[in-house]
Amino acid sequence: MITVEGLTHRFGDVAVLDNLSLHIGAGQFGGLVGPSGCGKSTLLKILAGLLVPDGGEARIDGSSVVGRPGRTAYMPQRDLLLAWRRTLGNATVGAEIAGVPRQEAQARARRLLGRFGLDGFEHAWPAELSGGMRQRLALLRTFLCGHDVLLLDEPFGALDAITRRDMHAWLQQVLADDPRTVLLVTHDVEEALLLADTVIVLSERPARIVKELPVEFEWPRRTGLVTSSGFIQAKATLLEALETGRS
């Protein structure tokens, strides 16, 4: 479903990606971790079709997305809500760009407000929402694009630990009801282990894969899982791989 082959990219003298290849199967949830500045957001921008790499291929469902935006639902690292649009207007931006008539997009958004924890806030401005609500609204907008592949760049990065845990439970539920293929970037190895089917650990720049860890804990994964011995072991494996990728 998501295939990256021999991806290479540099910004000036800085080699960011050097012959990177990876694959996420249809309906799978891939977690991507790696040191700050290693090229995670660069990879997502290439998959979103917004940045053309120097070399290599990026495919969704077998078709190249290089230089072709609009094949995936991309949530950038900052939530980028439009300050001049209310909740409903922000939720429908992506769908409108994808050609869905505004009325229909709004009807779809209204049906999902409850599930995204935004009931009663459809007319609120972004500035009137909490951090968690803003992130859920940005995710709602991403879901409403209607694409099967979601590219999420640190969607919960700005949230406190408790809100984050709530969002992990919530996202599992949302995806159980409406399955998608996901590639999620995170700095938090626990988040990756709670959400992903496979965790990919990248090295420092230029990013290469240090480890691909299949995660086999049962769904739904509750917060208590983090204290189990299997979880602690998996976490140690990922932290060790991150360390290896630095040297």
Ligand SMILES: Nc1ncnc2c1ncn2[C@@H]1O[C@H](COP(=O)(O)OP(=O)(O)OP(=O)(O)O)[C@@H](O)[C@H]1O
């Ligand atoms: N538009 C750009 N122009 C020049 N350099 C860039 C540009 N975008 C990214 N870079 C550089 O490419 C490298 C990788 O950046 P990227 O944003 O992909 O890292 P990241 O892994 O997402 O980091 P973080 O975890 O901090 O978000 C960094 O050294 C960054 O400075």
Ligand SMILES: [Mg+2]
């Ligand atoms: Mg980034």
